[in-house]
Amino acid sequence: MLSKSNPIQIIQIVRCLFVILMITNSYGQNTTYGQFWNEIQFNQTLSKKWSTEIDLGTTYSSTESTSNIFENTIQRSLRGWAHYYYSSRWKFSTFLAYYNNKDVPEIGQFESPEWRFALQGIYYFHKTGYTLSTRMRTEFRHMRNQDDDYENVFRYRQQIKYLQPINSKILREGVIYAVASDEIYLKSGAKVTGESFFDRNRLNIGAGYLFTDDIQIELSYCNEYLPRNKGNQTTNAASLNISFNNLLRNLKKKIASKHNQEIKDEDQ
Template sequence: MLSKSNPKQIIIIVQCLFVILLVTNSYGQNTTYSQFWNEIQFNQTISEKWSTEIDVATSYSSTESSSNLFDNTIQRSLRGWAHYYYSPRWKFSTFVAYLNNKDVPEIGQFESPEWRFALQGIYYFHKTGYTLSTRMRTEFRHMRNQDDEYENVFRYRQQVKYIQPINSKILRSGVIYAIASDEIYLKSGAKVTGENFFDRNRFNIGAGYLFSDDIQIELTYCNEYLPRNNGNQTTNAASLTLSFNNLLRNIQKKIANKHNHEIKDEEE
């Protein structure tokens, strides 16, 4: 345990941390990309315990020769989810996704179609005034490498996420909220994704707004660090997510209500 009478220990520790940080950031070629990610989520409630979700996403990126974050369309994806709400604290999910990876910097900027399957669990620490959660996800990725051969990659992701309402104590219509999260990725080695066991670290910070109980938007900044044998990569990304709950059901209700009002007006 450090004491105030021995400040040299603190100086030595700080110097060691500085050297480690310097070595880490100087390993190989360090390339930085600017990106924009956008996603639209459609959630549908099936019952008290079950819901489904469909996500449509597109990602854009700068290149080594251009700083324009919309210079390249690097990925399009379609994802289908099933969610099971086991308890107020536990939520279990699974998804199947198809990703059209094209010119993705992290895998070498070549076309790599991918099928992805995942199992996920989220545990919520419900607190007064904020929500803390931890997410565990295991992914099975079936993706094409540069030799036009498909490889299987297993990846584990662990995330901690914090949500803080700004103008209310709870999340409801008209509330702005702050978001912060950090996630680590661990994976099996493969030609298409590299041999590194530690895949990346992703840090997110931003805010969201609930237009209603069924429509919300989130805008975040993401810093992603990817250690690679042929050179480390850093990604600075702006992420925009728009979510709709029970969209078709709500549209049908509005049409039915409008039809009922028209009939009532005709009768009067």
């Protein structure tokens, strides 16, 4: 069983892993890029078991000649999700997405439109005061290479994630939380993404804030290590995610409430 000191121990372990990763990446590293990732998520609850989600994403990047992280817009994406909550511990999801890749450093300086389909499962270790989860995702990627031919790439991702509210024991309106995760990517070989089986390692450390129970923002730092045939890459990225739950439903309720109040005021 996990002891009460585990949250502190986990944070210390994550810090040690981060230091080790930065040290190991400093040797034999060919190229380092700075990037900014932005994603807006719209979640809609359908029932106690089902929900949907639409994500809009944009990625900006520096180049080898400039450190400006907004120098190039290298990716835009649209992703549609379906989520099934099997139990309090298991959540199963699938998505279909379109990625407009252009000048992505890890792929190359060419346009590579991509269709992506994924199956995902998340298992939650619910603990008092924090949540530990592990995510398993299998992705099928259909993407165009520099010869204008489409290739199929299979990729498996395994993540472990730690989340702890700072000023409350649960996530709710007005709560700040800390989050840390590490994820490995394994893939099939392809001309467009390289032949290496190990695709990358992604370490993420950040914090979030819930403006309401249905609106939250999360800002984090991400370090990615990408071994490539033509030279390894490191990406240091700032990530900003904004999430809205039941936005249309809440707007309709607000408009209806305002309308009813106006009618009530007229009757007085």
